[in-house]
Amino acid sequence: MPREVRSARPADPGGQPVGPGEAAVPGHAGGTEAVDALRRIAFLLEWRGASPYRVRAFHAAADAARSLPPGPVEAAEARRLHGIGPVTAEVVAQASGGRTPTYLAELEDEAGEGARRAWETAEESEGDCHLHSDWSDGGRPIDEMAEAARTLGHRWAVLTDHSPRLTIAHGLSPDRLRRQLDEVAAVNARTTGFRLLTGIECDILEDGSLDQEDDLLRRLDLVVASVHSKLRSDPGPMTARMVAAVRNPHTDVLGHCTGRIVTGRGRPQSRFDAEAVFTACAEAGTAVEINCRPERRDPPDDLLLQAARAGCVFAVDTDAHAPEQLHWQSSGYARAVRARIAPDRLITTWPLARLLAWTAAATGGR
DSSP states (O other), X not given: OOOOOOSOOOOOOSSOOSBTTBOOOTTOHHHHHHHHHHHHHHHHHHHTTOOHHHHXXXXXXXXHHTTOOSSOOOHHHHTTSTTOOHHHHHHHHHHHTTOOOHHXXXXXXXXXXXXXXXXXXXXXXXXXXXXXXXXXXXXXXXXXXXXXXXXXXXXXXXXXXXXXXXXXXXXXXXXXXXXHHHHHHHHHHTOOSXXXXXXXXXXXXXXXXXXXXXXXHHHSSEEEEEOOSOTTXXXXXXXXXXXXXXXXXXXXXXXXXXXXXXXXXXXXXXXXXXXXXXXHHHHHTOEEEEEOOTTTOXXXXXXXXXXXXXXXXXXXXXXXXXXXXGGGHHHHHHHHHHTTOOGGGBGGGSOHHHHHHHHHHTTTOX
C-alpha cells in the first residue's frame, strides 16, 4: 500500500531562523545578520548558475562570520578571519550594521520572484535524509556531522553510511551497523533539540534486492537505496532492478537515480525506463532524491519534471561527506521550485513525527 502524504507542515516552534537551515544565535544579531546575507548571496549565485567555486567562497565566509562579535563589524575587522576576503568583508560590514548589502540587493533584483520562493522553501527545511560519516567514506565522526546539522538549524538528519558490498567506501557489515546504532543512540542521549536518525545508503543489487539483512533494515529509521554497480547495464535489466528496489517495503528514498557525474571526466547517466521507475515510486510511496552534490545534480532536469508529473514525493538531500557540504541543500530546493514541486511534497520539510510516521507506514511499523 502506498504511504499517505498528508497535509502541510506546522510552523516551526521557537526561534527565528536566519537563513535556510541556519540557527539563530541568541544575542548575536550582527553575526547572524552577516551569516544570513552571505548564505543568501551564495544561494542567489547558485540560482544564476555561477561558478561552484564562487558559491563556495560565500559559504566559507558565512562559516567564518559565525564567530563575529555582536553588533556592527568593520570590513577590516572581518578580513582578519580566515575565509573572508574584500567582497565578503563588505557584505559583513553592511549586514552587521543593519543595512541590506549592496551586492545582495543587486542579486535579488536580478533573480526575481522565483528565487524568493525558492529561498522561502529552503527555509522550511527540517532535515536531510542522506549524510555520511567516517564509518564509511565520510570525512568526519558521527557526532561532528550531527552537530553540524543541528547548528545549521535542522531538527533531524539521517546517517546513511554505505552497505557491505560497497567495499571501496568501507561499507558497513551487519555487525558494524549494529555497533553504529549504539553510537547514534549515544549521540542522541547528549543532544537536545535535534535527533540523528538511523539509516543506511543501501546498494541495490543486480536482482533488485537490498544489500543488508532484512532484520537490520527493519530497525532503521530510514533507508536510501542506490545503484552503485553496473551503471551501464541495458535499460531493461536496469529498470527491473530499480523497480524491484523501490517497491521493497524497506526502501524509503531512491538515491541519485541516474548515477551520473557532471564534473571532471564525468560519467553518463544510467539508462532505464523513467516512466516505469517513477510510477513505481509514486505507487509505493518511495521518495525520489534530489541529490544536491555539485558533481551529481541528480536527477537531471528532464527526469525531475517527469518524476513530478508521476506524482512522486522527493527528498532534498546533500549526500554530505563533510560538515561544510550540508550547505548544498539550498540548491536542491531551488531545483524543486523550478520544477514547480509543492513544498509539502518534499519530505525534508516535514517535522520529525510526520517523517517517522511515513517511514513506518511502509513496513507496518519499525
